[in-house]
Amino acid sequence: MAKELPATAKAVVIGGGIVGCSTAYHLAKLGWTDTVLLERKKLTSGTTFHAAGLVGQLRSNANITELLGYSVDLYNRLEEETGLATGWKMNGGLRLACNEARWEEVKRQATTAQSFGLDMQLLSPTEAQKLWPIMSVEDVVGAAFLPTDGQANPSDITQALAKGARMAGATIFEDTSVTNIRVERGKIQGVQTNKGFIECEIVVCCAGQWTREFARRFGVNVPLVPVQHQYLITETIPDMPRNLPTLRDPDRLTYYKEEVGGLVMGGYEPNPILWAEDGIPEDFHFTLLQSDFDHFEPMMELALGRVPALETAGIKELVNGPESFTPDGNFILGEAPELKNFFVGAGFNAFGIASGGGAGMVLAEWVAKGEPPYDLWGADIRRFGRPHFDDDWIKKRTVEAYGKHYTMAWPHEEHQSGRPFRTSPLYDRLKSVGACFGEKLGWERPNWFADIAASETPEDIYSFGRQNWFAAVAREHKAARETAVLIDQTSFAKFHLAGPHAAAAIDWIAAGDVLRPPGSVIYTQMLNDHGGIECDLTVTRLDENEFYIVTGTGFATHDYNWILKNIPSHMTFALSDITEQRSVLSLMGPLSRDIMAQVTNDDISHEGFPFATGRMIEIAGHAVMALRLTYMGELGWELHMSVEHAAEVYDALMSAGAPLGLRNAGYRSIESCRLEKGYRAWGADIGPDHTPIEAGLGWAVKMKSGRDFKGRAAIEAQKKEGVRKMLACFTVDDPDVVLLGRETIYRNGERVGWLSSGGYGHTIEKSIGYGYVRNPDGVDKEFVLDGSYELDVALTRVPCKVHLQPLYDPEMKKIKL
Template sequence: MTDIPSSAQVVIIGGGIVGCSTAYHLARLGIDCILLERRKLTSGTTFHAAGLVGQLRSNANITQLLGYSVDLYRGLEAETGLGTGWKMNGGLRLACNAERWTEVKRQATTAHSFGLDMELLTPNEARDLWPLMDVSDVVGAAFMPTDGQANPSDITQALARGARMKGALIREDTKVTDIEIEHGTIRAVITDRGRIGCEKVVLCAGQWSREFAARFGVNVPLVSMQHQYLVTEAFGVPGNLPTLRDPDRLTYFKEEVGGLVMGGYEPNPIPWAVDGIPSGFHYSLLDSDFDHFEPIMELALGRVPALEKAGIKTLTNGPESFTPDGNFIIGEAPEQRNFFVGAGFNAFGIAAGGGAGMALAEWVKSGEPPYDLWSADIRRFGAPHFDTDWVRTRTIEAYAKHYTMAWPHEEHRSGRPCRRSPLYDELARQGACFGEKLGWERPNWFADAAQGEVAEDVYSFGRQNWFAAVAREHAAVRNAAVLIDQTSFAKFVLKGPDAAAALDWIAANDTDRPVGSLVYTQMLNDRGGIECDLTVARVARDEYYIVTGTGFATHDFNWIARNIPDGMNCQLFDVTSGRATLSLMGPNARDVLTQVTRADLSNAGFPFGTARTIGIAGCPVLALRVTYVGELGWELHLPVEYAVTVYRALMRAGADHGLVNAGYRTIESCRLEKGYRAWGADIGPDHTPDEAGLGWAVKMKRNTPFKGREAVAAQRAAGVAKMLACFTVDDPGVVLLGRETIYRDGQRVGWLSSGGFGHHLGMPIGLGYVRNPDGVDRDFVLSGRYELEVATERVPCSVTLAPLYDPKMERVKI
């Protein structure tokens, strides 16, 4: 074997499908790279993957990424001369009860939204495509003709050959022993065959990634789980059989050499390597566990009776890496510059491999992904994910839910409670039903025991059991006042002589304002896309207090810290755990707050968009005059040790003003009525302020440079091709969840980015982008006749670009 080179721009660690795909795409971009595999290509987990390639996910861009894999695999054999086993034989998904059929119909609508052809079939039509199955319990099925299957080892070897053909080096039997990092900068990768100087590292080491990355302070939240599938002897299975997913029986099938591959996702999965992966584990399988697989086998026999007489060739038990939320991990590590990760593929690494390699290569080259991949971004994780035991506990639940019903608003149950506000017990006693985000327990809604309500979600695709409770809380927001525990907000302090100058560069809005100013702003990438959406309070000449969403703590901290210009003297601190947040909202909020503080709360003394420190019950409270529900209100930020005292003081003061507790589902209902955008749904890196209707928050009138300015200016000159609009349906029984297809004059023009119910207005509400390659303006959006496709049924809807609810028009109090 040729000696390893002394240097390369990029070193890829791991020779599975994702590593080889990354090498292929980096080489195609002309980037000098070398892939190192400690044993042989595919010898980790790729060699025993089942090889199903599906495309549809609930996220448009992940679906696009999987679709890229399909397009790549279709032409790879012709490009490289190596067989891949690729067959585009389509994919079937069965539904065996009414609620699963609703789920499948909603999935079909999602497919239509994203431009995929998913057909709904009767049981007999499904059997015509898959004649081996018994359809006596089938209600319906969905067929995706562009899904397929591949041979994992063959497709990986083809990608490796394609990488070599484009100039990448690949070295097997080369173990990486260390990464040389000097003052935070990657200098080299050390192997058992020598040192390779490099600028960037891409870790694609599968289930070995967590332990290896942790040596360098990088957190990769994944653990190994046992996954079994059997391979039968040939018994006349047609070669053109589609892949089959039977989620109600927890099983999947694909044809292989005239027989079947059958596996499943059992409700009691078994974690593997709890105390670490054994040394030398490669090209290795675990002992077959027939007892554990037997329930899956029984379920499969009910679907394919011929299995009972088919000979079993093997029962493969191979460990694979799974993650706490069932999505893979990709991107640049927030803890270490130029350290990229592609791992944790949850048994769909073959489906994702082509697209993931492309995305990683683009990310390495340009410093950002080709499009928004937030749902798979490594920065979606946070504090709880440093604890492997917590990660494993949650991942076991996620694995067990792989084929269970994906209910709207479903919450995880494992690993809870983890992070708690000081008010957790207090709110629990008052009927709070909690949800969880980034480990934080957050009140979603409050049950009224006097009305027989129980603080527990009951899931369905219709109106869920908390609908009436949220309606009560929403009414209090609009007519009286509510108190919402939002302690989970991520909170940062940017401090130093150059804090103002640094933030002026990073923020799209004007943050260089007088002390006491509160500014809503986006932070943009170089394409003008919205990377952060947050509020900034200037609390001193050299200090800012920054508030963002719970789930964006790692992402937003990382974005701000990495974009402070070189040489500027300021530091960013995360103060989330030390500060509680109580949001007091509603037309009576001022009356309540006046009872507990001597501060001037008048519009003149405390106008909207300002921040003041006030005293409440002996506590210094940073009060921010801001709202996300569309009413008069303050966010009250205070040291955690005062939280219970201040909460009780406010509740006592509000007793005569209708003050009640409220939760996050009420916030969602209220913000939809006001048309407030949510990052990660309605706005993100693929959406610009002008497209999102937020151009007013961009400081283009100031002759000041800021990140993304050139892109905003260019777009304003050229116009936009999509525009965020609000859609309403007159029928209150229609349930909007997001991803419903938008039709304008009978043509598909987009999908809802979020959906819900506006209780004050009494109607379903959705937000979504109206798209047109030739350009979109106000007249285009408002001139069409619109429909929404909801679970494959079209319903008429109305469109507006203005907020649906304006308290100033409904009452004088504010």
């Protein structure tokens, strides 16, 4: 007798692929036994059933690597727990390098793996061939081997997760499609299905390639695109070992796994084909697309050079199935910023099986506890913004991201597709004088300026060494320290907060003292209940209950959502995003006051315009909100104005500053200067897993105010009990060492952490890195400074010095080493 739908549920999971089943499994394990999973057809019938099933763990982000490692741990025990076969084999994973640049990339990946506690062994071509005897290694420089990687049968492992979910109390309904979600006054009331209505407050949408169109009906943006992905299955190959590791050959764009004595071989072609651009067919399930041998032929030719046995192997099937890909190649997790209690797990870029166990765990924790178990910014749905609503832009960028799946992951690499999309009023001016632009959240931003007169070309040339813009950034850095620079930072996210309770609201969510007199500019963090840094921004108090908030370009959606969600519901306020209305020019450097004095009649003396204050002034006949602050460690102002006035203000400043040595500068000089001055970067040095005390930002927290704020209790406890990690700065004397972040930190020969960011300081003329020194028994300043340190850079130990104070003091013009 068929089960009847329950009238109510605590949470409804939509989608019976691996991520949906994993989410239901983990919710039930957390005690949410009235979780209901709805699958429109049969479990695995969307895209899970035709996945290749390779499970790799290493990513450039520690927490995503941890998520993938959780999948492996789960798959190791799932068969025993449920009694269902999963096809899981921990047979390891090989990754080849066939040129010196790729070998450098692999060595840096091995350092990253070491930093994150993952075993990754470097092998010679001969050693690699012993593990994979049927491959040719004439062109192989070296290889990396991860013993704990493996492979699984996607359908089997999903069915095992589904059984585990049922065993823990969840209910699963197949052939049950969700036709609507009832939303009233911004709150989910329940889901309508073809078999009835289920009252619920929480929906977790794990609908794979259907997710974007389904979520859009409820105002939720999920930027993913179905892309055709093909792999070949061979007949049995004589004398082929059954214990082969999975193999990735990125220089040939291909991957391999052994399957019942034959091979599965697929790849990521540079010219992928999108699918279902006009919508997914109504009855699409357990369905493959027509094989496209012509399109696959280049992959086959590349594969034949690696595995000659493929030339005579029988072809069982060329599988062509759509997979969901995203514009940045990372998957999408979390609560949608547009609709409370609507969670998303989708866009897995053909590594859904590797991610499935961990992604389901993370989503379940997020639902049950209101937050993920750790910072997952790289996969957070709130990383997206305005360009990700544009279907054409998403398609262009996703095609590029797919094509780069196996290409070199160069440091500082920029995407090229869909550009320009968002530009400041100065874009053409800056381009004409040599700007080399980067892109963030669709915005074109100057990274550095070429010297056109000296025949420099404003174009990045990528490498793992010093890149071609190194000297250009040195020029801009020198100007910032000695004269002045002007930087277009129009892309900053800018919010306006006002209303009867605006002051009380922002005082609650800001860890810093934002209740200073109007005209004050306050640098502050916003914390979660664990004291972790959720936002890092500046607040200008305009009036008693009016505030101007500025944060980083890429954090626009995240920070807006955080503020909106965490102001108590009884407070009355209005928060608006005014990013598009305001341009920002940052004038920084010791001569910036001299330049300002020529373009305004307002008092900009130190006494008349102190640090951390802001007010309206006039430049070139236009009203400009000038904020005296710096992220470069020099005297300077951020100048905020209406976009229509930006060009005239820019021209006035450049005209006045040219005789004094004013120079255009870009974001890479900002990075160089901020490293020297010790300013933290959210998403790298600080984030939800780091508190102000751990990050050396305790001075910015209003502990002495006596006022309560979100996260205060956690900070009080930490100040009393101490911390187990502390952010420190590291410098390297060897000029040839390039620090990029994720290099392993060794203290007295013991691994204690990794660099969160790295770069070069052109004033101190040294490579600089920041990272947390960790010790389970506690860390204090004495512990940090007492050690002898090395950094592991591409598996080479490099001596370094540790610092807890800024390397550069602009007041004294001193280098502190």
